[in-house]
Amino acid sequence: MTDKTNAESGETTHFGFETVNKNQKESLVRGVFDSVASRYDVMNDLMSAGIHRLWKRFTIELSAVRPGQTVLDIAGGTGDLAAKFSHLVGDDGKVLLADINDSMLKVGRDRLLDSGAVGNLHMVQCDAQMLPFPDASIDCITIAFGLRNVTDKDMALRSMERILKPGGRLLVLEFSKPVNPVLEKIYDTYSFRILPMMGQLIANDADSYRYLAESIRKHPDQETLLGMMEDAGLVNCEYHNMTGGIVAVHRGIKA
Amino acid sequence: MNTDHDPAVITAVLMAAEGAINRSLELDPASARDLADLSGTVLAVECWAPALEVFAIVEADGRLHLTSYSEQPCNVRVRGGLSDFLTLATAEDPAVTLINSDLEIIGNSAPLIALQTIVAKMQPDWEAPLVEVLGDVAGHQLANLLRQIFRWGQTSSQSLRRQLSEFILEEGRLSPPAAELEYFYQEIDTLVLKVDRLESRLKRLAHRVDSQIQ
Numbered sequence: 001m002t003d004k005t006n007a008e009s010g011e012t013t014h015f016g017f018e019t020v021n022k023n024q025k026e027s028l029v030r031g032v033f034d035s036v037a038s039r040y041d042v043m044n045d046l047m048s049a050g051i052h053r054l055w056k057r058f059t060i061e062l063s064a065v066r067p068g069q070t071v072l073d074i075a076g077g078t079g080d081l082a083a084k085f086s087h088l089v090g091d092d093g094k095v096l097l098a099d100i101n102d103s104m105l106k107v108g109r110d111r112l113l114d115s116g117a118v119g120n121l122h123m124v125q126c127d128a129q130m131l132p133f134p135d136a137s138i139d140c141i142t143i144a145f146g147l148r149n150v151t152d153k154d155m156a157l158r159s160m161e162r163i164l165k166p167g168g169r170l171l172v173l174e175f176s177k178p179v180n181p182v183l184e185k186i187y188d189t190y191s192f193r194i195l196p197m198m199g200q201l202i203a204n205d206a207d208s209y210r211y212l213a214e215s216i217r218k219h220p221d222q223e224t225l226l227g228m229m230e231d232a233g234l235v236n237c238e239y240h241n242m243t244g245g246i247v248a249v250h251r252g253i254k255a
Numbered sequence: 256m257n258t259d260h261d262p263a264v265i266t267a268v269l270m271a272a273e274g275a276i277n278r279s280l281e282l283d284p285a286s287a288r289d290l291a292d293l294s295g296t297v298l299a300v301e302c303w304a305p306a307l308e309v310f311a312i313v314e315a316d317g318r319l320h321l322t323s324y325s326e327q328p329c330n331v332r333v334r335g336g337l338s339d340f341l342t343l344a345t346a347e348d349p350a351v352t353l354i355n356s357d358l359e360i361i362g363n364s365a366p367l368i369a370l371q372t373i374v375a376k377m378q379p380d381w382e383a384p385l386v387e388v389l390g391d392v393a394g395h396q397l398a399n400l401l402r403q404i405f406r407w408g409q410t411s412s413q414s415l416r417r418q419l420s421e422f423i424l425e426e427g428r429l430s431p432p433a434a435e436l437e438y439f440y441q442e443i444d445t446l447v448l449k450v451d452r453l454e455s456r457l458k459r460l461a462h463r464v465d466s467q468i469q
Contacts, residue, residue, distance in 0.1 A: 053270075054267050058262045058324070061325070064324075242263040243261060244261065
């Protein structure tokens with residue numbers, strides 16, 4: 001569905017806890033990430049106490065990427081996953097770092113160049129809902145902490161399924177629903193009270209970090225996302241809860 | 256193998272262990288070279304209690320990669336309990352320990368023994384990072400001090416183990432010596448055999464008495 005049709009039909013979606021017109025969400029999300037791009041990695045380390053590195057490492061392990069393969073890292077942001085994949089696929093492979101946000105992509109590009117990860121890495125600015133790649137052309141797709149910002153998640157999952165090679169795998173690393181009610185309570189307090197405060201102190205931007213917390217709550221839980229992946233045509237879908245379900249990594253295979 | 260452990264926790268432990276091993280290998284180039292000869296080797300360690308599966312993959316540059324998930328074919332898979340693995344890890348002769356332990360080995364055991372031998376023989380040069388940070392003089396002095404403390408610790412622990420063993424076996428007579436225990440087991444075995452023979456003789460006798468009465 002096009003933006004024009006969305007606007008005409010008045011279809012709505014969520015932007016954090018706010019309800020907005022579907023065609024507005026993209027620019028609102030862009031605003032958030034333009035604002036946080038320069039301090040994104042520092043904030044990730046602070047907000048998760050460095051645990052995001054463990055979540056990402058396990059995701060890379062589940063990808064089982066081999067030398068010579070083509071990997072697409074959607075919403076790759078500052079390129080931490082792409083850098084690891086670049087090493088794994090080697091000179092004969094290819095890593096595509098994709099992000100809809102120009103600011104994040106620039107930060108990622110600079111960081112990867114500085115770390116010497118070049119040669120098999122390519123940057124693409126694109127929308128996850130309409131991936132500009134041929135059918136069955138990618139061995140592995142990862143999207144880490146990006147799917148919840150996509151306006152139409154079903155459309156994005158279908159788009160990913162389309163470009164995966166048969167046997168290729170999609171990995172979705174995303175915040176999810178804690179499995180323990182006590183942990184959920186602590187997590188809620190942290191997300192809605194401490195997180196915006198940290199955002200204000202470190203990035204001078206409480207609103208963006210409040211959006212991050214709200215968008216996490218609006219994101220589908222483990223089982224719902226699993227169903228969405230199956231609906232998109234992926235098979236053998238499964239998920240692994242991490243840190244008590246605060247984060248989950250979902251994996252699906254293209255039939 | 257599915258485990259109930261949080262992947263983030265396992266990943267943290269493995270990352271820490273991998274970092275420590277690879278840092279030690281950086282300080283011991285000879286071991287790193289030996290390890291590089293095993294490049295591409297995938298060793299799977301499957302522990303029953305606690306339920307855990309870990310893969311050790313030797314990379315081309317002589318570094319070790321530890322992971323809880325791998326789809327690469329394994330050269331060797333070792334299964335067992337935690338205590339068996341701890342015994343193997345600290346064994347002076349890993350080949351003998353492997354044969355005598357309850358560990359189950361699937362695949363080629365040669366790379367496993369080679370890997371254990373490399374780890375056991377590792378002698379990291381702890382002076383290098385100290386000199387890097389503190390300079391030649393202070394770094395060397397501190398390294399000497401640490402070496403002396405380490406040597407003293409080793410000697411003391413060996414001596415303590417020997418004296419404790421002597422006290423328990425000889426002076427306190429709290430536990431019998433291994434030879435005495437072995438002799439005792441042999442006597443039990445002989446007694447079991449004699450009882451078995453006596454039982455069969457009695458059965459035969461009872462059978463003969465029964466047949467004479469009839």
